[in-house]
Amino acid sequence: MRILVVEDDLVLAAALTRALTQSAYAVDHVANGEDANSALASDSYDLVVLDLALPGVDGLRVLRRLRDRRSRIPVLVLSAQTGIARERALAGGAVSFLAKPVPAASLLAAVAGLLPAAG
Numbered sequence: 145m146r147i148l149v150v151e152d153d154l155v156l157a158a159a160l161t162r163a164l165t166q167s168a169y170a171v172d173h174v175a176n177g178e179d180a181n182s183a184l185a186s187d188s189y190d191l192v193v194l195d196l197a198l199p200g201v202d203g204l205r206v207l208r209r210l211r212d213r214r215s216r217i218p219v220l221v222l223s224a225q226t227g228i229a230r231e232r233a234l235a236g237g238a239v240s241f242l243a244k245p246v247p248a249a250s251l252l253a254a255v256a257g258l259l260p261a262a263g
Contacts (some may be wrong), residue, residue: 160173173202222241
């Protein structure tokens with residue numbers, strides 16, 4: 145399973161990538177919305193882990209563009225923003241939302257629940 149992590153905090157991105165790769169996922173990382181849009185337009189992913197507060201193009205616009213292309217890739221939003229941001233993300237097509245900071249075990253459980261069982 146291939147996952148795109150979109151996170152501008154490089155320390156957090158490294159931790160997310162490490163946790164996911166140790167669980168046998170193939171992971172690509174980008175640090176801004178523009179690179180996320182490019183990656184999603186040119187590559188195939190099974191899941192996107194998306195921060196909302198990104199430099200330049202924010203996460204909600206990345207999500208909107210993905211859904212405008214009729215993509216059905218599940219999007220798990222990780223954000224320190226809650227409340228209305230959570231509502232907007234879910235209304236915009238995210239399938240799940242976790243508030244930062246998120247324990248690795250919670251992230252991995254959410255990811256496993258969003259991806260089809262390998263087999």
